[in-house]
Amino acid sequence: MAEKYRCAVCDLEESSCACDKYCFLCQGGNEVRLCSDGLYYCLECREACDLEAQV
Numbered sequence: 001m002a003e004k005y006r007c008a009v010c011d012l013e014e015s016s017c018a019c020d021k022y023c024f025l026c027q028g029g030n031e032v033r034l035c036s037d038g039l040y041y042c043l044e045c046r047e048a049c050d051l052e053a054q055v
């Protein structure tokens with residue numbers, strides 16, 4: 001039962017979000033996923049900051 005995260009910019013779920021997806025921290029584009037704070041993060045930053053992507 002994963003809660004649905006929403007994009008902080010457009011307030012849509014990740015699957016519906018049409019925003020340009022790049023990492024909030026490093027502006028990278030590697031495996032960018034929406035996280036619980038509504039921002040997108042790349043794989044490296046998610047691991048570094050212990051963030052969980054939308055399941």
Ligand SMILES: [Zn+2]
Nearest residue numbers: 007010017019
């Ligand atoms: Zn969006």
Ligand SMILES: [Zn+2]
Nearest residue numbers: 023026042045
């Ligand atoms: Zn990053």
